[in-house]
Amino acid sequence: MWKKIGLIILTVVVVFFIATITVTILQKTKQPEVKKVAVAIDEDKALNHLSQSITFQTISYDDRTKINFKPYDEFLSFLEKTYPHVYDELDVKHINDYSVVFKWKGQSSDAPIGLMAHYDVVPVAKGTEKNWEQPPFSGIIDDKYVWGRGTLDDKVGVISILEAVNHLLAEGHKPAQDLYLLFGHDEEIGGDEGAAKIVAYLEKEGIHLRYVLDEGGVIVEDMMPGVSESIGVIGIAEKGSANATLTVEGSGGHSSQPKDVTTLGRLAHAISALEETQFPSDIQGPTKEMFTYVTPEMSFGYRYVFANQWLFKPIIKSILLDKPATAAVTRTTIAPTVLTAGDKTNILPEKATATINMRVIPGDTLDSLKKEIEKIIDDNQVQVHVEGEVASSVSKTDNAAFKEIQQAILATHDNTVTTPYIMIGGSDAKHYQDVADDTYRFLPIAMEKDGLERMHGTNERIEKQAFIDAISFYVTLIKNNMN
Numbered sequence: 001m002w003k004k005i006g007l008i009i010l011t012v013v014v015v016f017f018i019a020t021i022t023v024t025i026l027q028k029t030k031q032p033e034v035k036k037v038a039v040a041i042d043e044d045k046a047l048n049h050l051s052q053s054i055t056f057q058t059i060s061y062d063d064r065t066k067i068n069f070k071p072y073d074e075f076l077s078f079l080e081k082t083y084p085h086v087y088d089e090l091d092v093k094h095i096n097d098y099s100v101v102f103k104w105k106g107q108s109s110d111a112p113i114g115l116m117a118h119y120d121v122v123p124v125a126k127g128t129e130k131n132w133e134q135p136p137f138s139g140i141i142d143d144k145y146v147w148g149r150g151t152l153d154d155k156v157g158v159i160s161i162l163e164a165v166n167h168l169l170a171e172g173h174k175p176a177q178d179l180y181l182l183f184g185h186d187e188e189i190g191g192d193e194g195a196a197k198i199v200a201y202l203e204k205e206g207i208h209l210r211y212v213l214d215e216g217g218v219i220v221e222d223m224m225p226g227v228s229e230s231i232g233v234i235g236i237a238e239k240g241s242a243n244a245t246l247t248v249e250g251s252g253g254h255s256s257q258p259k260d261v262t263t264l265g266r267l268a269h270a271i272s273a274l275e276e277t278q279f280p281s282d283i284q285g286p287t288k289e290m291f292t293y294v295t296p297e298m299s300f301g302y303r304y305v306f307a308n309q310w311l312f313k314p315i316i317k318s319i320l321l322d323k324p325a326t327a328a329v330t331r332t333t334i335a336p337t338v339l340t341a342g343d344k345t346n347i348l349p350e351k352a353t354a355t356i357n358m359r360v361i362p363g364d365t366l367d368s369l370k371k372e373i374e375k376i377i378d379d380n381q382v383q384v385h386v387e388g389e390v391a392s393s394v395s396k397t398d399n400a401a402f403k404e405i406q407q408a409i410l411a412t413h414d415n416t417v418t419t420p421y422i423m424i425g426g427s428d429a430k431h432y433q434d435v436a437d438d439t440y441r442f443l444p445i446a447m448e449k450d451g452l453e454r455m456h457g458t459n460e461r462i463e464k465q466a467f468i469d470a471i472s473f474y475v476t477l478i479k480n481n482m483n
């Protein structure tokens with residue numbers, strides 16, 4: 001009898017292992033085959049161009065009246081002087097004075113593509129200037145780096161795309177399809193005067209793009225447990241940004257005889273309920289897709305866990321929820337940012353409001369978020385109002401466009417694999433949803449470990465080789481377009 005039970009347990013265990021290990025072994029790589037390419041670039045010349053581009057202080061401010069447009073004009077003249085061949089051969093159109101659209105006529109106009117970038121930069125935070133190892137607008141080139149604001153975000157995009165086109169023109173290349181270069185001038189403050197106006201122009205001209213490629217994901221090391229290669233993360237969507245305003249109104253009164261629950265107390269209670277509960281998290285949409293790309297590249301132990309999500313999902317979720325950056329790809333996040341109540345120390349405020357900024361994953365709507373908040377707070381004295389933007393559409397990965405981007409990354413970067421993902425920040429790409437079949441977000445830069453902190457922070461810089469490889473990426477991508 002015991003022997004029989006033992007045998008049954010043993011059989012179940014063996015079958016379980018065979019099944020889960022088979023699933024693990026059968027994980028097939030989703031990285032396309034490529035031949036490595038070497039693009040002969042005049043490196044010193046290109047590095048100097050990037051360096052010079054940094055010296056123009058094209059700083060955008062949320063308060064648009066503070067923007068000094070003189071450096072913007074000078075930057076555009078610098079481009080014209082630096083890339084005369086590009087300006088001669090391509091049609092150039094300035095949109096809303098400072099954004100630029102280049103059109104390189106191809107052999108066909110059926111399925112044009114657009115390469116995007118922006119040349120405005122964020123300001124250097126007051127008081128941090130002295131922490132820079134090189135002045136932020138110096139563009140200094142040393143043994144290993146080019147320094148300054150915009151070397152990562154995103155003059156590097158503008159300059160490497162122009163270098164690539166310049167290189168291909170010199171080679172006598174003619175694109176298979178029309179190619180558009182789409183350079184915005186106000187990405188850092190939302191793109192309403194740049195990208196949005198370019199899109200209006202494209203719509204008016206009846207131009208519909210097969211895809212656009214904007215900045216976004218980069219090539220990062222140690223991103224995923226069990227993957228030894230660097231990972232090129234290609235944004236196929238970006239989260240939305242919406243605000244919930246919570247309002248509590250009461251009778252006020254003097255602070256010498258308060259009620260047990262004040263308007264402020266009630267509001268505080270609602271906020272802590274939201275923080276304690278959080279929105280539901282799940283491995284779904286672009287995040288689920290990311291794991292189908294990275295799992296086959298993992299070492300056996302991790303691959304075993306990630307390939308058998310039906311069994312290990314709770315563990316995987318708890319790993320992701322452990323860090324804010326990875327938690328953010330599993331759910332809509334909540335961040336209380338603004339509180340307004342009271343202006344006198346001895347008066348109970350009649351009204352208290354809180355703003356909760358939410359970064360919205362695909363699938364959540366303003367209405368569903370409002371309902372979820374009301375459910376969590378569970379207090380009908382708290383009024384909830386939600387407004388803002390939901391997530392972008394999710395672009396395809398099973399098409400030629402995504403594969404071309406993957407191939408260009410793999411052909412120009414060693415020890416690298418690729419994956420789709422959802423961007424948790426915003427980009428100009430969201431404006432293009434109606435004029436392009438797909439919108440991708442990827443900047444072909446192999447990032448230093450702390451590069452993402454440098455990006456809007458102190459000591460922004462780029463490794464020289466990373467910039468040269470970025471030019472090779474764009475050369476390869478343009479050459480392979482529809483070929």
Ligand SMILES: [Zn+2]
Nearest residue numbers: 153154187215
């Ligand atoms: Zn940017």
